[in-house]
Amino acid sequence: MSVIADRLAHAGSDAHQKVRPAAVAVPKLQTRIVSGAEWDRIIAEFDETCQEQLHAFAATRWPSVAQEPMLFLLDGEIVGGSLMMVQPLPLRLGRIAVSKWGPMLKDAKRPDADAIHAGMVEALIADYADKRGQMLSVLPRASITPVNREYERLLARGFKRGSELTFPNRYIVNLRLDDAALRKSFHQKWRYHLNKSEKAGLSFEHAGPERIGEFETLYTAMTDRKQFTDHSAYGTVTALMNIDVPALRPELFFVRHDGELVAGALVFKAGDRAVYLYGATNDQALPLRAGYFLHWHVIRWLRDNTSATWYDLGGTDGFQGLHQFKKGMVGEAGVIRPVPPVANYASRPLAYMLGAGAFAARDAFHFTMRTIDAWSNPKKRPTQAKHEPAGAEE
Known part of the structure; x- marks a missing residue:
């Protein structure tokens, strides 16, 4: 299944x-x-x-x-x-x-x-x-x-x-705040890191779909560096960027430092809820706090250029560092809510029995495979990993 x-x-x-x-x-x-x-x-x-x-x-x-x-x-x-x-x-x-x-x-x-x-x-x-x-x-x-x-x-x-x-919570930011109210809504530590990032000489770019190759280079280098098995739907990016309905095409954002791209994000923007799809960083991003700088500007761009009310940051897959990062960004004005079962x-009883049985078998298989994957890749274990804020979403 x-x-x-x-x-x-x-x-x-x-x-x-x-x-x-x-x-x-x-x-x-x-x-x-x-x-x-x-x-x-x-x-x-x-x-x-x-x-x-x-x-x-x-x-x-x-x-x-x-x-x-x-x-x-x-x-x-x-x-x-x-x-x-x-x-x-x-x-x-x-x-x-x-x-x-x-x-x-x-x-x-x-x-x-x-x-x-x-x-x-x-x-x-x-x-x-x-x-x-x-x-x-x-x-x-x-x-x-x-x-x-x-x-x-x-x-x-x-x-x-x-x-x-296993980890159901979605972290959802309120987009309908002015800059002052938005900064105030962030948790204090998140605001501290954002202030630091703004003094690091970073610049923000909104890019067109023709620059997706630059994001792919950054993303591939990140996955190679982190050595994790990518279970996400990243293979759909080409189809999404080629969709002939502009409103449905994800938006591409970059952060640059000293002329070099250090972070990027792909964001779905249609409807009342924008969604953070994928992020990518290089080695410099973490000490530069590029993830804070990136999302601050993405939030402001979405507020000013779309009709979306909310910005869904996705989940955490159990990474505590990512939980703290997203929780701090959601802050006082956003919400953290679970995807329901x-x-x-x-x-017909037979249809339910067969369907539920197939789902149960599928779930057991995927749980086993992910457990094996986590233990064979220690960097990916949620209790040990230092997950970068703008890392890939699953």
Whole structure:
């Protein structure tokens, strides 16, 4: 099972209090499956669009999985969508339909947003679980609020808790602050390192997609230096940078010192939540505190050049140094929230048994492989590693 092997969720925080959402009148939505190119163009305008829901990303990341970009319509108007990934089970015993970071709302601020989300879930159940007899697996993104309403709604509808991330927390920065309020929001030690970086002779650059080769050189040198196995989706970068929808193309940023590039970042900027995708540094970056300088300027660029409200820094994979760095940047104005467990639903007991069993086997395999990898690469052990702030995301 490969579809969501790299990012399945974990509970264990206040976001998973036993709170059930209030009942809403659920509209009956129409559905339409479109081509991948049309899908990417349409969802560029969604509030909840994200990298994992892009056809250009998913088709590259999981080439053996069938992609079904499904739009949801209310009285002929597009109100949401979900890129469904349909994967066969081992021995072709059945199929699992996966929605990762979906379903997405086009307008998350509309008064009936909760009802629209519930309607999208009902449409997925009707098609994939009831009609096709597949297990449906839905993984909502981390919420900004303490209670993840989308996840709680799935549980209330009969979905069962499934696979979990080992380190679920996402570190999310508030983008809607002026410079003074932003600096004040950082933890004191983070602000201290930022001040030091600003005296180190660093310069910040926003670069066009034609300079992606410079980032790749920096990234390759970093992975070679750190000697870690890269489990990330970095192999999708070429497809993302070549996407023909400018709003969905990641933005590229660099930090330079004495004419040399010392740090870089790729950031997804569409929708209401920008996301830090990948970072790269050289040997000089850490003593220069280039990661602090880089993210300070990225935050300000996103605030001034996009409509995003939040900046998701991703997780930590258990690296304590990275936790401290991101926690300090989130500061007083941002939030730290977990990705919830995946939620599984099947109308037929056999479909659920086969799907849940396949996920359990997959999770055990990947846990074993990552444990072997960690112990064969001591630099990658979370309890020992000194992870640089602008390091690669998994």
